[in-house]
Amino acid sequence: MLHLPNRDARRLFLHLHGLAESPNRRLDPAGLMRVIEGIGFVQVDSIATVERAHHMILHARSQSYRPADLDRLLERDRLLFENWTHDASIIPVAFYPQWKPRFARARARLADRWAGWQGREYEAELSRVLAHVTAQGETTAADLMTERRGNAGAWWGWHPEKTALEYLWRTGDLAISRRESFRKIYDLPERVLPDHHHLAAPDHDAWVDWACSGALDRLGFATPGELAAFWEAVSPEEAKDWVARNRDALEVVEFGTADGSGRHVFARPGLAERAAAAPEPPPRIRVLSPFDPALRDRNRALRLFGFDYRIEIYVPAHKRKYGYYVFPLLEGDRVVGRIDMKARRAEGRLHVTALWPEQGLRFSGGRLARLEAELTRVARFSGCGEVTWEPGWLRLP
Secondary structure, three states: OEEEOHHHHHHHHHHHOOOOOOOOOOOOHHHHHHHHHHHOOEEOOOOOOOOOHHHHHHHOOOOOOOHHHHHHHHHHOOOEEEEEOOOEEEEEHHHHHHHHHHHHHHHHHHHHHHHHHOOOHHHHHHHHHHHHHHHHOOEOHHHHHHHHHOOOOOOOOOOHHHHHHHHHHHOOOOEEEEEEOOEEEEEOHHHHOHHHHOOOOOOHHHHHHHHHHHHHHHHOOEOHHHHHHHHOOOOHHHHHHHHHHOHHHOEEEEEEOOOOOEEEEEEOOOHHHHHHHOOOOOOOEEEOOOOOOOOOOHHHHHHHHOOOOOOOOOOOHHHOOOOOOEEEEEEOOEEEEEEEEEEEHHHOEEEEEEEEEOOOOOOOOHHHHHHHHHHHHHHHHOOOOEEEEOOOOEOOO
């Protein structure tokens, strides 16, 4: 059985996630599209503590990244669309037919799940909301609220019309045409994605093969559970069956985990050669989004990098170990720390509250200089002119 050392595994994984190439490279829209196709999807998140997650993810791969290029691919060229993986994500439109089986599954699953979350009131609005969008075109939740109640008024949480819009979007009856100030604007998919909406859905086996093959290509090596979790489309049982059916075309590999133990995974033949050929990631420090695809699977990140990370947005302030929205720091092929910072745009500064080095690592000399250089780049990207530091910012792990 092949043994893949931990360092080789990290290097290959980062290469497959677009983090082994120089972030100095310039990306035109076509190059940006290749990056997104390579990593599979880019998670969307509304929180802009520094910048929104999708922008941070792409900036980590190229400091020349411009949000306007993503908007062009998504809203003008229609080479991308927005829907759901494990969360809201931007996805290559070539994958749209592969989302049709997912839409079908979501109809029953969401109806059952949302009954206890949002109640059943929104179900009575589905036909009316769909008819409104069909007749009127681009629609926001506020439009429907105004139509029904005379004015939007105050409403905490999702009102039934908003819930209906989200359900119709998640199940493929609507698509997101564009966003304004991050607010979703919905329309019929045949208007947003006319060339792809009418393509046939794959049959079940072809869909499972696409999902598992695509996940394995982007992970390099994985358990069946990790294959299923990549897109969160097929079930773990379907992924396990796919591995069994393709056993002759796969090899079992033991890769060295960060804690020194081994873990059996599946890979395509030639993994050792691909790992050996993977480039060394640049030695500079890069700030990663908490939702970066390289770290999204928290258990895999722990096994691969020894990085135990949990986002603490929903943890009460007094119970947080680190902070509300803490960014991982990647240096070369290692995660070397985490940093709590916020873009105070009105003041023109990126303010660092705290930095926690990972166990056994120090920030002194060259490493601190690399961090300061990266923070200057991130500050510029987030619209800030300087970086400031809270007294006592350096914390021991």
